[in-house]
Amino acid sequence: MSRLFRLYEKKRGGRRTGSKTVGSFGEALFFGIFFVVGCGTMAYMLVALAWPEWRANRQFEETTCVLVGKRVGSKETAEGEPVQFRPEFALKYEAAGRAREADGVYDVTNLYSSDEAGVKSVIEQFEVGKKYPCWYDPLDPQRVVLVRGYSLWLYVSLLIPLSFIVIGGGRMIYELAHWNASEERRSVLDSAAAVDWFEAEAGERHFPNVPDGSNQTNSPGTKLAYRLPISATFGWTLFAAMAACILWNALVAGFVVMVVRDIALGEPDWVMALTLLPFAAGGVWLIVYFSRQILVATGVGPTRLEISDHPLVPGMPYEVFLSQAGRLNMRSLEVWLACDERATYHQGTDTRTEIRRVYEYRCFVREDFEIPQGLPFESRCQVQVPEGAMHSFLAIYNEVSWKLIVRGHVKGRPKFEREFQIVVHPALAGQLVS
């Protein structure tokens, strides 16, 4: 039996176990239920609420009624739930040629609400014994309403079943269209469906699965062709360090206050105080780490890299211009060319990413020098991606990325590192340097 159906799936090395048919059926069933619930709710709201409301507004005939009674109607609910209310009026009116009486009348939906005060304010707007316009159903003159109009909440809440229909129906159609399809056919169908509205030439990409590199070429340089954008990772590191520092220390501070208060009251809790020590030490370490990051961010001036051409091609030499600002006493300043492989994988419910550096080459180094205030250090060097090296590659779970890294060591300060992403294209015939 287990050979016929595998109800769950495991990744075993490069292959997966499990039945695709059972998986597709389960997914189709799940989204089918979504779709049916959406359709049922939508049908109920249209038939029971929207359609009567539309008829009351468009088809009911107007007449005059005399209000003979009014009250706050209430509905018994299950134990523990709040009581529901609605305005209820007793009317005398004339319809279809004869006098009629109706009780429990207000609007066509007859819905209850938990807002008792709102219901009471509606009741107070009408006086017993007075005449009011009312509207009756020509198909059933006994059906009469005292107010008409469209309920905005009703049409807004139609979006809820509509979203169930769209999500459930869309995915169910997708599953049925892909039923028993091979993974190649699924891939082709998915590619055909994935229209990239922002990239008109996506279908004619010269280098599929290679980043287009437009982010690297949209800023012209002052010395060379392009100024490379700095990777955003540094900013995120700073933000993460700040968030961790604040949250951790706020939590620890709360406990410290409790311990200090107990000591002040003469009832010290030494076990808690000792337990708190490693956490407080962690907080101090976070403060130091965050301070170092701040020091790097504010103490080291901006780093600028410009490149003579982009994207790069393996085997071709490129000129790089380096500019480092700030009043710094440098122990060393280096430019590295590096290549990383990045693999993202699922382990249970976790998504993990592993990065492996597979190539690193120092293109430039300068040691023991000073950068005066207002006069940035500037230098040029040459970079060359090795001939035959792998190009930049980007897919959903796997990536090969190239970057230029500026590493600096300022005397008396923590080392700093700034990354600049570059794109390497595959070398085509005629582009290789012999």
Add this chain to the structure above:
Amino acid sequence: MMDPRLSLMLDEPQRTFRPGELLAGQFFLEGVRPEEIRAVEVSVLWHTEGKGDEDMAVHFFERIDPDLDDVVDLRQPRRLSTVLPNSPLSYHGQIVKIRWCVRVRAFFWHGKELAAEVPFQLGAVPRPQEAPV
């Protein structure tokens, strides 16, 4: 009657291609009657192996459906050919590997499926450790 067998061969025995080069080959089925075949799919594709979850993309795809197409006798060798793209090149990295292959699947009316795959190399990227570090 012999068991059904699917044969797939590339014209280039070295199975190494440059970007933009023409990949050509042929395939045929043996030990099967034409009316038993529901469909045959021919794909030229790449997929990843290694640490990460699998990425895959199909460069060339053809589905031969005997019900819809003219009478097709897949016991006779049938040609396939496509011009290969510029990327991604075959790659044998440390945690990311990119493999190219030609894959043919035959689907039968009784539900079974037969597949044949021939891997090939696109480009000549050396392993990363061969690069100077």
